[in-house]
Amino acid sequence: MTLVAACGSGDGGSAAWERAVWPPPIDDSVEAREEAPPGGATGGAPGGAPGGATGLVVRWDVVDAWGVERFTVRRDGEASFLARARDGHEVRVDRSLPPRELEALRDRLREARCCELFTDGAWISPSDGPRIQLQLRLPDLSCDHATPLSAWDTEAARPCEAALREVHARPRFRE
16 A cells, blocks of 8 residues: 655745755665664765765664564655565555755654664664664754664653654554
């Protein structure tokens, strides 16, 4: 099942958002998605070098016994949510976030203290079992976390997960 929603009126972000300095985007090559340690981001400056204006700036992967959830956002606001069960069923939601909504997402993630939840460098590999990977490359908010799934089932992590889920309006599949 695929749902596509085109949202937004092209509203720009705040003046500060329009002038913001972006960190290099997340390396979204196939190998990087599966195996790269944090800090492996590649790409360049906005609008010019590779990945600049359209590079991946949010990636959140949940891997559990039931399947995989993946939520990504590109710098140009293109957002994608995919939930794929091990039995092959999947749900996909794609939408465009205008700059105003992308800025609001950054603000909610910062308010939820997503980059402070875990110590960077606590990277677990895909073979380490159920896990969540969060990578952010937004102005004034950049971090990499790959932690056991159980680490997200805390009171401190709930606001971060809620901020991410608010964008695609999909429920939590695991309990």
